[in-house]
Each structure stands twice: as structure tokens, then as C-alpha cells.
Amino acid sequence: MSAKIAFLPGDGVGPEVANAARRVLTQVAKKHDLSIGFNEFAFGGAAIDACGDPLPEETKAACLEADAILLGAVGGPKWDMSEKRPEQGLLALRSALAVYANLRPIQVAKGMEAHSPLKAEIAADVDMLIVRELTGGMYFGKRQEGKDKATDECLYTRGEVERVARIAFDAARKRKGRVTSVDKANVLATSRLWRNAVNELHASEYSDVELDHMLVDAMSMKLIQSPSAFDVVLTENLFGDILSDEASVLSGSIGLAPSASLGDGTRGLYEPIHGSAPDIAGEDKANPVGTLASAAMMMRYSLGKGEIADDIENAVAKALAAGRGTADIGGKDSCTSFTDYICEIV
């Protein structure tokens, strides 16, 4: 079997962590009769500098033809406030691929207890899946940008809410059977639409799943206070972006957190949840675990190679339990030496 992966390293630490995942995938695929073709394309700030467009047509076309897309991260201070920004390319890519559900699992791995702010007995019980709506809401609304006045529109349709809620309910059925839907229904019209749509879908098709609702401000507190109470957390784009960075701290570091962005087909976009980390870029300090775990999710969800995913996840778990890791988790490894170790054990 062969797989065609569009490889988008991006900016800052993006190429460091993406190349780590590429090395590990290449190594482990040999064992499993999978031939992986990585085709690299310009994306993000690097593409703005090369051709003035954060998502060049060639990159978009290649992603639409690939079996899956592996992405590092984009952005950086050089472009943050300019008219053309790397993040515009990322949003355009998510939209073009129609990957409306972003899955962000959060656990505390063995060996990470000392880096998690949680007590060890609570940390062991944390197993949460954040399902973040990814192609709607405020990141995709109309913007009006003036010197003294600006607006960002937040728009959701019932269909957009239902399709991502379905992913959350289906995931809950395979897990602990609970969904917590997070909104701001006491203030926002989009949140009341969200809550009604989730409730109605639940009543008609998923009444076997336990459902509750939480306002996002209270959720940001409960996430820290009692994270083991949550199974699947379903929320809209902006809230999911913020809550998942917060939740990653529970696991020990944002550098550990993976994501899979999925739509209706099998093709998916896989990236760590962190950004381009300009403060450590170019120093070989970035934690590659979030990207390695994203690569494992790619093998499982887009390529049907659960055994490769298991190999990668087991190797990472073994390394962390043995005290290996980069500086953000108190380790002595560089991104390269940690990746060398994973390549040895997969």
C-alpha cells in the first residue's frame, strides 16, 4: 500500500517538528508494508515570502489530491500585523479541505505528572477529547477593519452545528458516553442556535449519550478544577481554540498536544495545536511530541493504519515514561535527539 502525504512544514518551529514526524513515519512505515510519498509545498509565511500568497494554488491543489496533509505551524512576528498573514493561508486551507471537526485529545502521559499542575491522582483520570468546530464562526465571518472601528462577524448555521455535533456524539459512543457542549448562550445568538441544534440532534438521534451544557467562562474554570469530569467537549471555533491551549497545560506542555482535522471523507489535516513558537525557533528546542502524535492520528484516521499509530504512540509513551523529553517538559533532549530516540525504538 502507498500513501500520498502533502507535507507543509510552515514557519518557526514548524519545519523542526514536521521533519521529526516525517522521520518517524518513514522509519515505522518500513515495518508495516506502507510506502509513504511526502511531497513538500510552500505554505504560510514562507509562501508569502516566496510568492506573496500564504496558500499558493499549487499547495492547495496538492492538498486536495493527497491522502492526508501533515502541517508544522505557521506565523511569526514578521507577519503578525501585516496585510498578508500566514494564518489566512491556514484558515483558507481548512476551509478548502472542508475539515469542519478538529479533534484535540488531552491526557496526562506517564512521566508527565511532575509537569502537570494537577495532583497525580487527578492527572491519571484525565482523558478528554475536545471537538472544536473548525470552519465556521468568528474566524470565517466578514471583517470590517478601520482605524477607529472594527467588526468581526460570528455566523453559524444549524447545519454547521449539527455536523460537528454528530462527530462529538459518535466519538462519545466509543468513549465514556458523555458530551459537554460549551457555549455562551446567555449572551450570544450564535450560542443559542448552537445549544438548540445540539439539544435537538441529541433528542432525535443520540439520547443514549449523556449531554450537558456549560458556559465558556465557567468551563475555563472547571477545566482546571475538575478536568477528569469531562469526556467529549464540543464547542465552536474560537472557544475551542482557547480552551484547547488551556487544556494542553494540564498535560504538561502545549508541545505535547496533537490534532486531527476531519471532514466527511477520509482525508484529514494533521498538526500540533501549538503555533510557530518564535521564541525558541531555530534552536532545536521544540517538543516534537504533539506532531508525532498528530502523525499517529493521521495513520489511524486517514490511512486505516492503526498498527502504525499504535507503534508511534507506544514509542512516545515509553520515551516520556523513561524521562526523555525536551526542555518544556523538564528534559535534556533537543528536538533532534528525542526524535533519534523514537526512531530507534519504533
Ligand SMILES: NC(=O)C1=CN([C@@H]2O[C@H](COP(=O)(O)OP(=O)(O)OC[C@H]3O[C@@H](n4cnc5c(N)ncnc54)[C@H](O)[C@@H]3O)[C@@H](O)[C@H]2O)C=CC1
Ligand atoms: N496552527 C498554527 O499554525 C498556529 C499558528 N500560530 C501562530 O504562531 C505564532 C506564535 O504564536 P504564539 O502565540 O507565540 O503561540 P505558540 O503556540 O507558538 O507559543 C506559545 C508558547 O508555547 C511554547 N511552545 C509552542 N510550541 C512548543 C513546542 N513544540 N515545544 C516547546 N514549547 C512550545 C512557545 O515557545 C511559547 O512560549 C503567531 O504568529 C501565531 O499566529 C498560533 C497558533 C496556531
Ligand SMILES: CC(C)CC(=O)C(=O)O
Ligand atoms: C492560527 C489560528 C488561525 C488558529 C489556531 O490558533 C489554532 O488552530 O490553534
Ligand SMILES: [Mg+2]
Ligand atoms: Mg490555537
